[in-house]
Amino acid sequence: MNKIEDAIYQVHYIDNNSNNNNILNKIHPLVKLIISVIYILFLTSINKYNLTITLAMSIYLIVVSIIGDLSIKNCIKRLKIVLFFLIIIGIANPILDRQVVTFIGIIPITTGMISALTLILKGIFAIISSYFLIVTTGVENICYALKKLHIPNILITIFMLIYRYIIVLLKEVQKIWIAYSLRAPKQKGIHFKAWGSMIGSLMIRSIDKAEVIYQAMELRVFSPDNFFMKNQKIDRTSIIYFMAGLLLLLIIRFIPIFDLIGNVFVH
Amino acid sequence: MHMADAMVSPVVGGAMYVASGIAATYSIKKLREEDNFKKKISTMGVMGAFVFATQMVNFTIPGTGSSGHLCGGVLLSSILGPYAGFLSMIGVLLIQCLFFADGGLLALGANVWNMAFYGCFIGSLIWKFIMRNGMSKRKIAISSILGSILTLQMGAFSVTIETLLSGITELPFSAFLVAMQPIHLAIGFVEGLITLSVLCFVYEARPELLWNKKEKIKKEARLSYKKTITILACLLIIIGGGISLLASSNPDGLEWSIERITGNTELETRENNIYETSEKIQETTSFLPDYTFKDTESSIGTSISGIIGCGITVAFLVGLGSVIKIKRKKEKVINE
Numbered sequence: 001m002n003k004i005e006d007a008i009y010q011v012h013y014i015d016n017n018s019n020n021n022n023i024l025n026k027i028h029p030l031v032k033l034i035i036s037v038i039y040i041l042f043l044t045s046i047n048k049y050n051l052t053i054t055l056a057m058s059i060y061l062i063v064v065s066i067i068g069d070l071s072i073k074n075c076i077k078r079l080k081i082v083l084f085f086l087i088i089i090g091i092a093n094p095i096l097d098r099q100v101v102t103f104i105g106i107i108p109i110t111t112g113m114i115s116a117l118t119l120i121l122k123g124i125f126a127i128i129s130s131y132f133l134i135v136t137t138g139v140e141n142i143c144y145a146l147k148k149l150h151i152p153n154i155l156i157t158i159f160m161l162i163y164r165y166i167i168v169l170l171k172e173v174q175k176i177w178i179a180y181s182l183r184a185p186k187q188k189g190i191h192f193k194a195w196g197s198m199i200g201s202l203m204i205r206s207i208d209k210a211e212v213i214y215q216a217m218e219l220r221v222f223s224p225d226n227f228f229m230k231n232q233k234i235d236r237t238s239i240i241y242f243m244a245g246l247l248l249l250l251i252i253r254f255i256p257i258f259d260l261i262g263n264v265f266v267h
Numbered sequence: 268m269h270m271a272d273a274m275v276s277p278v279v280g281g282a283m284y285v286a287s288g289i290a291a292t293y294s295i296k297k298l299r300e301e302d303n304f305k306k307k308i309s310t311m312g313v314m315g316a317f318v319f320a321t322q323m324v325n326f327t328i329p330g331t332g333s334s335g336h337l338c339g340g341v342l343l344s345s346i347l348g349p350y351a352g353f354l355s356m357i358g359v360l361l362i363q364c365l366f367f368a369d370g371g372l373l374a375l376g377a378n379v380w381n382m383a384f385y386g387c388f389i390g391s392l393i394w395k396f397i398m399r400n401g402m403s404k405r406k407i408a409i410s411s412i413l414g415s416i417l418t419l420q421m422g423a424f425s426v427t428i429e430t431l432l433s434g435i436t437e438l439p440f441s442a443f444l445v446a447m448q449p450i451h452l453a454i455g456f457v458e459g460l461i462t463l464s465v466l467c468f469v470y471e472a473r474p475e476l477l478w479n480k481k482e483k484i485k486k487e488a489r490l491s492y493k494k495t496i497t498i499l500a501c502l503l504i505i506i507g508g509g510i511s512l513l514a515s516s517n518p519d520g521l522e523w524s525i526e527r528i529t530g531n532t533e534l535e536t537r538e539n540n541i542y543e544t545s546e547k548i549q550e551t552t553s554f555l556p557d558y559t560f561k562d563t564e565s566s567i568g569t570s571i572s573g574i575i576g577c578g579i580t581v582a583f584l585v586g587l588g589s590v591i592k593i594k595r596k597k598e599k600v601i602n603e
Contacts, residue, residue, distance in 0.1 A: 004323045010366055040373045045277050048435060078368035082271045088446075089274060089436050096437035112437060119273055119435055126272035127368045134365045142365070152295050154308065155354060161312020162319065162358040169313075169320035177324065189326045195461055199321055199337075200468025203346075206317040207310060207476055214309035224308055 004174045018138025024068030028238035029141035030148045035245040036133040040126050042253040048115040052258040059252050064132050075131045086123040090116035139163045144229050157224050272371030276433040284376030290384055294350035307351050315355040326461055340386015341414040342462045348478045349391035356383030377429050381422040390414040407466045412459030419455035423447040
């Protein structure tokens with residue numbers, strides 16, 4: 001039940017936020033998408049033992065959160081799923097890769113520990129960057145950017161349709177779930193005897209709904225090959241954002257800023 | 268099974284994008300070849316949302332106290348077919364990645380391959396193979412469970428390979444495999460059970476919604492008007508013209524009984540005006556008395572009389588049926 005409520009909240013939250021009137025929201029969606037993809041590519045290409053560069057990649061996220069007045073509070077919930085999986089994958093590293101690099105007090109720091117930490121940080125940063133992208137861009141603008149990248153119209157249409165009907169179906173599932181919970185209190189999930197009838201009837205209703213949607217689309221002369229999207233020009237702000245963003249990413253990825261700052265204090 | 272961005276290197280992520288991109292392009296091409304592809308798009312959208320919404324529901328696993336949820340690849344391909352199912356799954360995975368941090372932008376290609384490709388393409392191959400001689404609940408059960416287990420095993424194996432190739436874990440291949448495969452065997456089994464229960468329900472309620480079922484129904488139950496008339500006409504000629512030649516010349520049951528009692532197959536008529544008049548009318552109107560031409564014993568006459576007789580009978584029955592149908596329609600309109 002909480003999962004469904006969370007999902008509905010997330011969709012509404014992202015929808016509302018993407019309509020906010022701040023600088024980042026006004027940047028051309030294609031620019032934001034390209035910068036986000038470059039960030040993820042740079043992040044994932046970092047060597048698994050290079051903790052300082054990985055940490056430096058957080059600078060981009062801090063800058064974006066300041067410009068866009070974004071909070072990562074809402075994003076923390078999203079991290080739970082990924083963190084669990086990353087810990088499972090990364091937990092073997094400290095055990096199998098035990099070459100000692102340094103000591104913090106009496107605790108030996110091994111290469112395995114560093115690679116596990118780098119892996120977890122990369123996972124967290126990548127999620128935050130995707131979250132910033134969607135929260136400042138919105139689905140329709142993402143679709144516009146995808147169209148500009150020549151992604152087939154069919155895929156974009158399907159994506160938009162799924163997004164539009166998610167809330168409708170989530171609310172239907174919620175209703176079904178409430179009705180079921182009232183009849184079967186304290187039950188953890190849906191009893192296997194009710195699996196087919198509950199989900200099957202929802203599925204049949206969904207397919208019937210699709211029929212009505214199709215008729216509505218036909219009445220509006222729908223064509224997957226030629227659907228209208230308001231054209232957006234890449235303005236000066238967007239170009240500056242792109243140039244500045246790219247420069248920042250190049251600096252934090254290829255210049256060991258944290259090492260340089262550290263060296264200044266050490267010497 | 269969603270892979271996060273941190274689990275793939277740019278090279279592996281890029282390679283998986285290329286592989287999934289090829290599969291998507293091929294699917295779009297094949298989808299466009301389908302007659303009702305525009306109509307299918309709306310179904311794909313809503314079915315994608317349906318899969319996403321039902322993933323939020325937990326299903327109690329009997330006897331364990333734990334619960335599982337639906338992945339949807341096999342289910343989608345069983346309803347939409349492999350191409351439409353695959354494209355819908357891409358939409359679902361993209362939304363999961365952007366909205367709910369399930370997966371990542373770089374890992375999207377890998378996730379599409381691991382979950383959508385195997386689930387839809389391999390799942391539909393299994394479905395098609397098992398249903399080749401018709402559909403039944405038992406076959407749906409086998410196909411759902413086998414499809415879910417196999418496709419999840421393949422997906423889990425791919426995750427292992429992709430993660431190791433990306434070089435982010437120190438786990439040896441065998442240890443990683445041991446960690447991934449058994450848990451996905453259980454997940455696949457639960458997924459199979461959920462899929463089979465949903466598909467069996469659909470099979471009972473609306474079998475035409477299942478993939479590959481529509482054509483079967485058309486072939487099995489629906490014949491076009493033209494074909495029906497042609498078949499009936501052929502049967503009419505064969506039975507009336509051919510088999511009537513083999514008709515017995517012995518008297519039928521009633522005639523045989525009368526012959527036994529009176530010594531003749533035809534009863535002697537009383538001297539009565541009504542009998543005489545009706546006999547005259549019959550002689551005048553029957554153009555093929557005793558199933559042959561008047562004043563001849565030719566077998567051609569028997570054949571023609573057979574054909575004409577069959578034709579008249581069919582025409583009479585069709586006419587009668589039409590009258591009943593019109594009457595029923597009128598009654599229905601009055602009742603409404």
